Amino acid sequence: MADTITADMIIHDVVSRYPATVKVFHGHGLPCTACAVGSRESVAQGARTHRFTPEKLDQIVKDLNAVINGEPVSVAPKKAPVGRGVPLTMANSAADRKIKQVIAIMSGKGGVGKSLVTGLLAVSLRRQGQRVGVLDGDITGPSIARMFGTKGQPTKSPNGGIEPLVSKGGIKIMSMNMFLERESDPVVWRGPMVSSAIKQFYSDVDWGELDYLLVDLPPGTSDAPMTVMQALPVDGVVIVSSPQMLATMIVMKCINMVRQLKGLIVGVVENMAYFETPNGERYEIFGPSNGTELVSMTGAPLLGHLPIDPSLTTLCDSGRVEEYYAEAYEELAGNFVNTLKIKR
Numbered sequence: 001m002a003d004t005i006t007a008d009m010i011i012h013d014v015v016s017r018y019p020a021t022v023k024v025f026h027g028h029g030l031p032c033t034a035c036a037v038g039s040r041e042s043v044a045q046g047a048r049t050h051r052f053t054p055e056k057l058d059q060i061v062k063d064l065n066a067v068i069n070g071e072p073v074s075v076a077p078k079k080a081p082v083g084r085g086v087p088l089t090m091a092n093s094a095a096d097r098k099i100k101q102v103i104a105i106m107s108g109k110g111g112v113g114k115s116l117v118t119g120l121l122a123v124s125l126r127r128q129g130q131r132v133g134v135l136d137g138d139i140t141g142p143s144i145a146r147m148f149g150t151k152g153q154p155t156k157s158p159n160g161g162i163e164p165l166v167s168k169g170g171i172k173i174m175s176m177n178m179f180l181e182r183e184s185d186p187v188v189w190r191g192p193m194v195s196s197a198i199k200q201f202y203s204d205v206d207w208g209e210l211d212y213l214l215v216d217l218p219p220g221t222s223d224a225p226m227t228v229m230q231a232l233p234v235d236g237v238v239i240v241s242s243p244q245m246l247a248t249m250i251v252m253k254c255i256n257m258v259r260q261l262k263g264l265i266v267g268v269v270e271n272m273a274y275f276e277t278p279n280g281e282r283y284e285i286f287g288p289s290n291g292t293e294l295v296s297m298t299g300a301p302l303l304g305h306l307p308i309d310p311s312l313t314t315l316c317d318s319g320r321v322e323e324y325y326a327e328a329y330e331e332l333a334g335n336f337v338n339t340l341k342i343k344r
């Protein structure tokens with residue numbers, strides 16, 4: 001980052017680089033540094049959200065630059081409120097961060113198994129003793145709650161937040177279909193509504209302490225997954241692909257989208273890579289594996305190479321995904337945890 005702060009810089013980046021600026025933001029009555037979501041906006045966006053005039057924005061920018069150069073500022077620098085004042089990801093020096101990692105699961109198109117991989121990754125992580133939550137970010141096509149068989153509406157938590165539903169295995173879940181009268185009801189929302197629902201799913205839900213919050217993004221590389229990614233403080237992205245996806249360059253679109261958002265690709269999962277008969281013969285139904293190409297395209301490891309298993313569909317459709325066990329998914333979870341340890 002250059003040593004001049006401009007209005008288009010992201011608040012989180014500014015305070016990460018120059019901690020002294022936190023007091024200036026608060027001195028001007030701009031609380032965004034304390035907000036996991038607001039801190040991902042630019043200084044100008046934060047000022048706009050809080051209805052500051054352009055003149056006041058100019059003054060904030062001037063003061064931010066003054067404080068980093070050791071010059072006097074126009075407001076009394078104010079301390080951030082206790083326990084806040086730094087964005088969630090800055091508080092990460094990790095112990096004091098309640099949700100240790102927010103990981104988005106992305107796929108370039110629907111039907112690749114993104115939701116299934118999200119669900120089964122959560123199951124395997126939970127089996128390892130990790131504290132896991134799943135935020136179903138696919139607001140208009142939610143499927144996570146169904147897969148886990150969690151029914152009913154979320155209630156108010158003792159802290160005044162929303163209590164997530166908890167699966168039989170202890171995975172915390174929040175999904176839009178918990179709020180629908182009938183599961184088949186369509187959700188016809190546009191970007192800003194989706195974005196604000198997602199922000200609420202993140203910040204108003206009482207997730208408690210979590211090692212991983214997995215976010216099942218809407219499929220594709222359009223506006224919808226982008227909206228969700230921008231609404232949350234995502235630490236990393238897992239891309240789910242299938243062998244034929246590479247041929248259509250859909251994976252490249254995913255990679256470009258993550259790069260555009262300056263995100264980190266934790267790894268790639270190749271789903272539906274093969275089918276194995278009871279005699280152990282393997283058939284690559286959707287074509288040969290592209291694992292090596294995926295690794296060189298993303299610069300990230302191949303976390304999993306998953307078979308097509310027809311028994312999965314039945315389990316998912318009857319809300320019993322947690323009863324599924326396969327070595328390939330345990331391996332996926334192990335690789336995922338190890339990769340994050342290295343990247344952290």
Ligand code: ADP
Pocket residue numbers: 107109110111112113114115116117143219271272306307308309310311312313316
């Ligand atoms: P996406 O979230 O990418 O749209 P889903 O996870 O909903 O895709 O998967 C689409 C369908 O394919 C679901 O019925 C799911 O159970 C099934 N499916 C996905 N991956 C596998 C797999 N490896 N083996 C068997 N069925 C699978």
